[in-house]
Amino acid sequence: MLVLIHLALTFGMLSLLAVGGGTAVLHEMQEVLEQTYKISAETFVHVYSVGQLAPGPNMTMVLIFGFQIAGAFGAALVGLSFFLPSSFLCFWIGRIWNRIGDTPWRRSVQSALEPISIGLMCSGVYAVAKAALISPLTIILAVISFVIILFSRINPVYVILGLGGAGAGINYWLSLPH
Amino acid sequence: MNVPTVGGDSSNSNHETANKPSLWELFFEFLIIGAVSFGGGIIAYEKILLTEKKRWLSDDEFMAALAISQTMPGLNAVNLAVLSGDKLRGVMGSIVATLGLLIPGCTFVMVVGLIYLENANHPTANLILGGVAAAATGLLSAITYKIGHKQFKEFKALVILIVTFILMSIVSLSLPVVLAIVAPIAIYLYRPKKGGGD
Numbered sequence: 015m016l017v018l019i020h021l022a023l024t025f026g027m028l029s030l031l032a033v034g035g036g037t038a039v040l041h042e043m044q045e046v047l048e049q050t051y052k053i054s055a056e057t058f059v060h061v062y063s064v065g066q067l068a069p070g071p072n073m074t075m076v077l078i079f080g081f082q083i084a085g086a087f088g089a090a091l092v093g094l095s096f097f098l099p100s101s102f103l104c105f106w107i108g109r110i111w112n113r114i115g116d117t118p119w120r121r122s123v124q125s126a127l128e129p130i131s132i133g134l135m136c137s138g139v140y141a142v143a144k145a146a147l148i149s150p151l152t153i154i155l156a157v158i159s160f161v162i163i164l165f166s167r168i169n170p171v172y173v174i175l176g177l178g179g180a181g182a183g184i185n186y187w188l189s190l191p192h
Numbered sequence: 193m194n195v196p197t198v199g200g201d202s203s204n205s206n207h208e209t210a211n212k213p214s215l216w217e218l219f220f221e222f223l224i225i226g227a228v229s230f231g232g233g234i235i236a237y238e239k240i241l242l243t244e245k246k247r248w249l250s251d252d253e254f255m256a257a258l259a260i261s262q263t264m265p266g267l268n269a270v271n272l273a274v275l276s277g278d279k280l281r282g283v284m285g286s287i288v289a290t291l292g293l294l295i296p297g298c299t300f301v302m303v304v305g306l307i308y309l310e311n312a313n314h315p316t317a318n319l320i321l322g323g324v325a326a327a328a329t330g331l332l333s334a335i336t337y338k339i340g341h342k343q344f345k346e347f348k349a350l351v352i353l354i355v356t357f358i359l360m361s362i363v364s365l366s367l368p369v370v371l372a373i374v375a376p377i378a379i380y381l382y383r384p385k386k387g388g389g390d
Contacts, residue, residue: 031367032265037332041360042367057312059328060321064304066328070226070297071234071267077298078305093298097290100266101274105286108260108275118384124263126378129349130371132340133356139336140361143329152326159330164337170231174327181323182316 017084018091020050025076025095032100034131036073040138043076044145051083055145062142066174151188155181211247215281215288221246222273222292232335234269234293242276249276269293352378 024046028039040062047053065075073096080092147153155177162173213221225237235258242249249257257279261271270290277289311317343349352374359370 027368030265031371032267033371034262034268036267037336039367045364045366059325060308060312060318061305063321063324063328064301064308066331067230067304067324068297068300069228069230070293070300071269072232072297073267074294074297075301075305077301078309081302081305082309089302093294097266097270097294100264101270101286101290104261104264104266104271105274105278105283107264108257108278111256111260120263122382122384123379124259126352126375126382127263129343129352130356130374130378132336132343132349133353133374134360134367134370135332135336135340136353136357137360139329139332140357142325142332146322146325146329148322152322152329155323155326156330156333159327160334161330163331163334170331172231174231174324174331177327177330178320178324181326182319185319185322 018088021080021083021088022091022095024050025080025092026099029096029099030103033127034134036071037138038131038134041134041141044141047079051079053079053082057082059142059145063146063174063178067171151181151184212280213246213248215284218277218281218285219288219292222277222289223295224292226293227296235272238269238272238276248280253279348381352381 028043028046031042032039044055044058047058048055061075061078064078065072068074074093076096077089077093081089084091143156147156159173159177162168163170221241225234225241229237239254239258243251243254254276257272257275258268260275261268264271270293273289273293274286277286279285281288308317308321337344340353343353356370356374359365359373360367365373
C-alpha cells in the first residue's frame, strides 16, 4: 500500500514538474527509480527505448515501470499519476487563459521557462547517454543516429530500429569466436 | 478533403461553431493520431487534423492552444489534446481526445514491456535494446538540439540553460530544488520591459 502511495506521489510530482515535456523529468525519474525501486540504469534506458518505438507520446513507457514495481495495478496507477495532474492543470489554466488572454507577464514566464526546459532536456540526454553509451560501438551508433535524424527526413523509428538491429548484429558477430 | 462540407460556410472566421465533432468522432480521430504517430511529430499530426483536415480550429486558435500547451507542465501533445478537446466538446471532449491519443501507445508499451520483462536477461533482447538505446540517445540529442538551437545561440538563455544542466546533472540537486533556484532568476531576467514590451 505504501509503495502505491509513494509511486502515485512520485509520478504525480514528475507530471507537474515536466515543464516543456516529458524529457525534462527523465533525469529525475531515472534517479528516483534507481534509488527507491532498484531499477537499474540499463533497464531504465531499455524501457525508454521501447517508448521511442511506441506510437503516440513516447512517455507512455512509464507504464512499464509501474508494471515492474506493482503489477497491472501499478501500471494503471503510474499512468494516471503521470498524465492526470498535468492535464488537469492545463485544462484549468486553459479555461482561465481564455478569459484573461495574452499578457506581457505570460510571455515573460514562457521565455524564462524555455531555456530551463532545454537545460533539463540536456540533463535527460545526459542521463540516457550515461546508461546507453557503454562502448565505442554504442557511441558510434548514437553519433550516426544524431546525424541522420538532424539532416534527413527519415522517420526516427526506422533509424532507431535499423541502427539498433545493426548494433545488435555487430555485437553478436564480435562475441563469436574468431 | 480540405473543403468544409457543412452548410456551405467557407469563411474561416466563423466556421468553429458550424463544425463541432461528436465525442465519438473526436475520440476516433485522436485515436488514429495516437496509433500512427510513430517517431514523434505528434503536434504536426494534431495541427493537420484540427486546422486542415477537419477545420475544427482556426490557425490562431491552434497557436494559442499550442502556446499554453508548451508553457504548462506535461507532454505538449497531450496538453494540446486536452485544450482542443475542451474547446470543441467541453470536459468530455477533453477526456476522450486525451484517451484516444494515449490508448494506442499505452497498449503498445504494455505488450512490448511485458515481453521485455519476461526476457530481460535474454542475451538477444539485451543486444537489440542496447543498440536501440544507443540510437535513441542520438535521437534525443537531435530533438534537444532542434528544439533548443535558438536558446544555445542567445547568451542569456545559454547561461540559464547551462546553470540548469549543471545543478541537475553535475551537482545532482532534485528537480523541484533546481526549479526553485533557477525559475525565479530566469523570470526576473525575462521580466516585461517597462514602456511597452516586444
